[in-house]
Amino acid sequence: MGCIQYNDSAFRSLFPAYANTVLYPAAMVQAFWDTATAYVSNRKGGCYTGGMTVAQQTLALNQMTAHLLYLNGQIAAGNTPGVMTGATIDKISITLEPPPAPNAWQYWLQSTPYGQQLLALLQVVSAGGFYVTTSVPGQAGFRFGNGW
Template sequence: MGVIQYNDAAFRALFPAFPSTVQYLPARIQAFWDTATAYISNRSGGCFCGGMTKAQQTLALNQMTAHLLYLSDLVAAGNTPGVMAGATIDKISVTLEPPPAPNQWSWWLNQTPYGQQLLSLLQVASAGGFYAGSGVPGRAGFQFGNGW
């Protein structure tokens, strides 16, 4: 079991929207990578990877990093993510409403193209789920015999 480290060259190859400029110094991207590990584990192997291969897990970490960077840039530019449900011109009033989504996690990830890619990857990688039990599972993960 190991730890997946941030790779600046690989990140920039995947996401050319974050070029090597003062705005996107490696230290800044590394900070967002570190934040991304709060959502996606960087520990490979065992139950830490949620059934993903190391390549999928690395891609997921890079996508989460890009998602967080993109959201940060939106907020810094004064743009609040969300769907505008209403607006007033005089005395400025804006109403934002989250779009229909099955849950807040999906809604949050759908705020950026990188989050949308990540959500798709997580849905594909997690198909089938996990099974934990004390006996030998039968077909489709159901346990047959004593105890059920």
């Protein structure tokens, strides 16, 4: 099986916003990539891939890394992701409205351009779902023959 390893040059060529190695040292990006593996598995094959090819899984890991880096930058700059629907200057009050999302995972991914790319990839590779059986499926996923 094995694991997908972080590739610094491949990541930086995919995401030129993080090409500056002074602002984004390799060790820092690697740390965010390691964190990304908590959301997207870096283990190849089996049930870990969610139906993705190794190339898709690698892209998903890199997109999650860029998503986490982007959020970190937003937080460091004092920006809160969200759609502002109201603000008060005196006594500082801000009202945020989440974008339409069916769940917190999708809302969180929609908060950055890289998360949006990742969400699109995950939706494409998960289309159709999975069918698990010990025998050969028939038409429309039903088993035919003895025992059923």
